[in-house]
Amino acid sequence: MTVTSAPSRRRALPFPVGLGMARFVVARNATAFRRAWVLLLSGFVEPVFYLFSLGVGLGALIGRVTTDGGSVVGYAAFVAPALLAASAMNGAIFDATFNVFFKLRYQKLYDAMLATPVGPRDIAVGEITWSLLRGSLYSAMFLVVALVAGLVESWWAVLAVPAALLVGLAFGAVGMFTTTFMRSWQDFDYVTLAIQPMFLFSATFFPLSTYPDALEWLVRATPLYHGVALERALMLDEVGWGLLWHVLYLAVLGALGVVGTSRRIATLLLT
Structure with a gap:
């Protein structure tokens, strides 16, 4: 009775105050990647390729941008700031979708966890924390590359990695929540269908002012746009009170994802 009642008590909590038992979920993931660190670090390579192929190569033809x-x-x-936000997105979303789906549907890892004092909320917080840590790691590495390349123009860039944590939180939480509804690997086509256009059109490669008015509102509604706008303002010294809107958007989206994920895991595994 003691083992089964612990998850029930934790499920009743509305939101985690701290990591608590979730730290064991994070530690388990860190241990699992200890021998596969190359795979862990590979996610930041794609944005670096985009930076030097488009940012530097195509940039020589485009010149300066307003x-x-x-x-x-x-x-x-x-x-560069947009690709830094995309690094955080990639690290968080793919860890919170592909990896979580395998653990949930095939490895049955969470069933084993729930036989311990770890509860649904702990699993959700632990997995989402790991995904945003992975995304922020990619962003930190990318920031170093951008700094060496001379693409950082403001001391506000020291906040770029903490801002990447917000991006990772939003995408990791929503990504894991979405994963709990998936039934097969084919469902991941929908993830690609959502992420790829978002990566290309969230003011990543062109200013928002270049979009038609009919599409501008749609771009503003995407979470990556808020991450891009936040990172760009920090790295290009465009800091103002308007950035609080981007912070609030990402934080609220992440909080909703954490709450929704913990409830879904409880529904799937405890009922």
């Missing part, structure tokens, strides 16, 4: 904040910068400096 941002939505009014700054005039080189195209590589314009693209």
Whole structure:
């Protein structure tokens, strides 16, 4: 009775105050990747390729770009903050979808966890924490590359990695919540269908002002746009009170994802 009652008590909590038992879920993931660190670090390579192929290569043809904040910068400096946000997104979303789906449907890892004092909320918080840590790791590595390349133009960039944590939280939480509804690997086509257009059109490679008015509102509604706008403002010294809106959007989206995921895991595994 003691083992089965612990998850029930934790499920009643509305939101985690701290990591608590979730730290064991994070520690388990860190241990699992100890011998596969190359796979862990590979996720930041794609944004670096985009940076040097498009930002530097194509940037030589485009020249300078006027941002939505009014700054005039080189195209590589314009693209770099967006790719940093995309690094956080990639690290979080793929860990919270593909890896979580395998653990949930095939490995049955969470069933084993629930036989311990770990509860549904702990699983949700632990997995989402790991996904945002992975995304922030990619972002930190990318920031170093951008700094070495001379693409960082403001001391506000020291907050770029904490901002990447918000991006990772939003995508990791929503990604894991979505994964709990998936039935087969074919469902991941929908993840690609959502992520790829978001990556290309969330003011990543072009200023928002270049989009038609009919599409601008749609771009503003995407979470990656808020991550891109936040990172770009920090790295290009366009900091203002308007950034709080982006922070609030990402934080609320992440909180809703955590709550929804914990409830879904409880529904799937405890009923």
